[in-house]
Amino acid sequence: MDSEDSIELFRQIIIACNQLTIKGPSDGFELLHSLENNAIIQDLTEKYDNETITYQFVRGTQELIDCRLLDGKYTPTKSGPLFKIAGVTMNGNDFLIQTTKPSVKKKINDFVKTTAVNITPSLIMHFIGLL
Secondary structure (H helix, E strand, O other): OOHHHHHHHHHHHHHHHHHHHHHOOEEHHHHHHHHOOOHHHHHHHHHOOHHHHHHHHHHHHHHHHHOOOEEEEEEOOOOOOEEEEEEEOHHHHHHHHHOOOHHHHHHHHHHHHHHOOOOOHHHHHHHHHHO
């Protein structure tokens, strides 16, 4: 998945978590279900196969929790991690704000292209912190 699509997937996961957790903690199944009819996610499923989208969703949600953009935890199981998400952190909200700026998106994309690294939420937050 290219860097722009990865950033957008991370953004959509955070936005969905923000909406879901208004009613209380959410799990990964609720989160995935809430994204099924999301227009941006549907656009991504036209570009990438379901296996890629599912893998990126799971990996992205884990990384968003690991770098504290989402307040939550996950438990590894044989069939994949089980998520419990309490909400979006202040850093998660900052991530949403910063990644809407075209200049920031361009700098992140240029950085990823010149270094040939995989994009992760923690890389983006580190890079945003350096701007």
